[in-house]
Amino acid sequence: MASTKEYGSETDDETASTFSLTEEDHTLGNALRYILNKDPRVAFVGYSIPHPSEERVNLRLQTTGPLARDVLKDALQDMMALNDHVRVKFEKAVEDYKAVEGMREMSVGVSGSGRLFLVIIV
Amino acid sequence: MLFVMDATISGPHFAIPLHLAPFKQLLCFSGEQNFIRFPTVRIRELKDDYIKFELRDTDTSIANALRRIMIAEVPTLAIDLVEMESNSSVLNDEFIAHRLGLIPLKSERAMEMRLSRDCDACDGDGSCEYCSIEFNLNVKCNSDQTLDVTSHDLVSSDPSVVPVDNSFAQDISGFDAPEARGVLIVKLRRGQELKLRAIARKGIGKDHAKWSPAATVAFQFEPEIHINEALMETLTLEEKKEWVDSCPTKVFEVDPQTQQVVVVDAEAYTYDEEILKKADAMGKPGLVEIISREDSFIFTVESTGAIQASQMFINAIDILKTKLDAVRLSFDTEEADDQFGELGHHMRGGGIDLVSRVIQ
Ligand SMILES: [Zn+2]
Numbered sequence: 502m503a504s505t506k507e508y509g510s511e512t513d514d515e516t517a518s519t520f521s522l523t524e525e526d527h528t529l530g531n532a533l534r535y536i537l538n539k540d541p542r543v544a545f546v547g548y549s550i551p552h553p554s555e556e557r558v559n560l561r562l563q564t565t566g567p568l569a570r571d572v573l574k575d576a577l578q579d580m581m582a583l584n585d586h587v588r589v590k591f592e593k594a595v596e597d598y599k600a601v602e603g604m605r606e607m608s609v610g611v612s613g614s615g616r617l618f619l620v621i622i623v
Numbered sequence: 624m625l626f627v628m629d630a631t632i633s634g635p636h637f638a639i640p641l642h643l644a645p646f647k648q649l650l651c652f653s654g655e656q657n658f659i660r661f662p663t664v665r666i667r668e669l670k671d672d673y674i675k676f677e678l679r680d681t682d683t684s685i686a687n688a689l690r691r692i693m694i695a696e697v698p699t700l701a702i703d704l705v706e707m708e709s710n711s712s713v714l715n716d717e718f719i720a721h722r723l724g725l726i727p728l729k730s731e732r733a734m735e736m737r738l739s740r741d742c743d744a745c746d747g748d749g750s751c752e753y754c755s756i757e758f759n760l761n762v763k764c765n766s767d768q769t770l771d772v773t774s775h776d777l778v779s780s781d782p783s784v785v786p787v788d789n790s791f792a793q794d795i796s797g798f799d800a801p802e803a804r805g806v807l808i809v810k811l812r813r814g815q816e817l818k819l820r821a822i823a824r825k826g827i828g829k830d831h832a833k834w835s836p837a838a839t840v841a842f843q844f845e846p847e848i849h850i851n852e853a854l855m856e857t858l859t860l861e862e863k864k865e866w867v868d869s870c871p872t873k874v875f876e877v878d879p880q881t882q883q884v885v886v887v888d889a890e891a892y893t894y895d896e897e898i899l900k901k902a903d904a905m906g907k908p909g910l911v912e913i914i915s916r917e918d919s920f921i922f923t924v925e926s927t928g929a930i931q932a933s934q935m936f937i938n939a940i941d942i943l944k945t946k947l948d949a950v951r952l953s954f955d956t957e958e959a960d961d962q963f964g965e966l967g968h969h970m971r972g973g974g975i976d977l978v979s980r981v982i983q
Contacts, residue, residue, distance in 0.1 A: 505953040522950060528691045529946050535684035539659060570954065577951045579659050581944055583685070587678070588940045590664040594676065595933050598666040 507570060518569035520560045526550065530558040536576045536583075542567055660918075672925065674932040678842075679919045686842050686920045692939040693840045695828040699730035699929040700756060700784055703739075704749060704822035711815045712772075719809060723821055724833045726774045726806050727787040727927040728756075734938060736825045749822035756784045756823040763816035772817055773805030784823065787928035836935050838925040844915035846892045848874070854910050855884055862905065869901035890921065 506521040522529065530548040537546040545563040562569045662681040668674065678686060705720040712719070737744075737754040745751030757780040764770035774786035786806065809817060828835030858866065860877070863884050867875045872891040875884055875898070894915065902910035926932040 505950055525946065525950075528688045528696070528943075529950075531684040532688040532943075535682045536659065574951065574954060577947045581947050583659055583661065583681075584940050584944045584947070586661050587664065587681075588937060590662065591676075591933075591936060591940070594664040594666045595669065598669050602669075 515568050515570070516566060517563040518561075520562065520570075520573060522558045522560060524556050525558045526556065527558075530560060532580065533560060533573075533576055536580050537562060537572070540572060540576065540579075541565075542572055667921075669933060671931050672838075672928050674922075674924045674936070676922050677845075677919065678922060681918060681920075683917060683920075686922070688943060689936065689939050690840050690842060690922075692942050693924065693935050694835055694837045696942050697836050697930065697935055697938045698733040698736075698738075698825050698827050699834050699836045699927075700728045700733050700736070700823045700825055701831075701833040702726065702728075702758065702821045703824040703826065706820045707818075708820070709816055709818040712809045712811055712817050713815075714809050719817070719819075722808050723777075723819075724831075726777070726808075727836075727929045728823055729783065729785050729787060730836065730929040731934075732781075732783055733825050733930070734941070738826070739824045749820075754824060756781045758821040758823060759819075760821065761816075761818045762811065763818075764811035764813055767813055770811040771804065772808045772811060774808065775805040776808075777821070836926055836930045838927050840922070840924050840935075842920040842922045843890070844894075844917055845919045845921060846889050846894070847914045847916055848886050848889050848892065849912045849914075850884060850886070851910055851912070852883075854907055858905075858907070866898070866901055866905065866910070870898045871895055874898070 504523050506523075508519045508521065527550070530550070534546055534548050537543050542564050543562065544565050546561065548558055548560045550558055560573075562573060564572050660680045662685075663677075663679045665677045665679075666674065667676055702720075702723040705716075705723055707716045707719075710716055710719065714722075739754045742751060742754040744753050745755070749755045749757055758777045759780075760772070760777050762770065762772045762776050777786055779785050788805075811817065826834035828837070855863070860882055863877050863882070867877055867884060870892075872888075872893055872895075874886060874888055874892045876887045877883070878885050892913065894913075898911060899913070902908060922936075924932045924935055926935055930938065
C-alpha cells in the first residue's frame, strides 16, 4: 500500500509542496504530472525518482494560490474520472465490435445456406 | 461547466446517464474549467489473446501508464512453490521448478484472490483457498520411447485454474502442431520419474516476469503523411521507384496506372526517417512531410493466455484506479492523524505506514 508524505517549503507556504509517494514509479508519477499540468491553478509541477533502487516518487507542486494538497487531491479525482470514462468507452467498443462481428458471421451463414438452396433448385 | 461526454450516448442509450453522473460530479473538483480531455476508443481487431485498438484524444503519459500496468502490475497466477517428492530426470530440481513457474495459468480468478504475503487465513503452506492453488504431477516412463512431461500432466485442484491450453492450434495445423502438446517441462527415458506438488500463487510482473500476463504490449503514434505532389512530379518514374524502395517498410507505392506515388500503409512507417534522408540525398528536401500525432495511439496487446487481452486492459484501468485511491486514502488518514495525533495512528494498528506532515 502506497503512502504519501508531504513536505512544505522553507517559507511554510502551503501552496508549494513536495509529495513523496512510496511504492510508486513513472506509471503514476508521469500521469499525475500530466493531469496537474493541465490544471490552470498549477504554477509548477514536476516529479523525480531520487534513486532507482528505492520505490519512491517525489512530486513537486506549486500553485497560484490554493493549497497544494487540495490541487493534488483534485488531480487524483480527475484521473479517476478519466479512468472510469476510458473503461466505459472500452467496454462499449468491445461490445460494439462483437455485435458487428456477430452480424457479419450471421450474414455469411445466411448467404451460405442461400447458395445451397439455389443449388437444390437447379 | 463543460459537459459534453459523447454525442453518441443518446437515443437508445438515453437511460445510460447513470454511469455518466459521477463524472459530472467529479469534474467539478478541478476548478471551473474542464481542461481534461476525454479519450475515445475504437477496436480494430479482437481475439481471445490479441487485441488492437485506437485510443484517441489523450496524452502519452496516460497511454504509457496503462501500458506499464498491463506489463508489470496486472496480477496473474503462476507456480511459486514446488515440493519435489521424486526426481530422477536429467534436469535438477531447481531447473524444473523454474520451468514450472514459467507455464502460463488461466488467471481469471487472480484479481479477486489475495497475495500470499497479505493473506491472514493461512501460513502460506498452500492449503488455502484465498491465496493458493495446488497442482500435482506424477509421471513415470515405462517404455523405451522418450516420454514428454508437459503442462497437460499438471493436475489442478481448481478446474478454473489450469495451464493455458493451446490445443485449438490442432484444428488449424493438424496433430503435429507443437502447441497442441502443451508446454514441455522435461523428457524422461525408461525408469525415470517425476513426482511433485506445486503451489500457484498470485503475483505481478514487477516481482517476477512469470506473473506478467503480457506477451507484448505496445502503442504507436499514428503517422500523418503528406506528399508534396508538386515536387513529386519533378521526379522521373525511375527516381520515384528508387525513392519508394528506400523505405525499409512498405509505406509507399508507385501506382502502376497513374505513375503517382501513393501512401499504401501509413502505419507501417517506423519513424526511421530513411525516406526523408533519401529525399535529401536526391536533392528534393521536403518531398514528404511526416507528422506523428502524439494524442492518438494504436495499442497492440498480446496475452500469454493467462487473461483475455481485452480483460488485461480493463484490469489495468482498475489497478490504476486502486493506485489513485491509495494515494487519496493515505491523505485522509494523514489528516486524521493531524486531528487525533498519535492516538489515531496507534488505533489503526499501523496498517498503513504513514508519517505525519513534516514542514522542513
Ligand atoms: Zn492464504
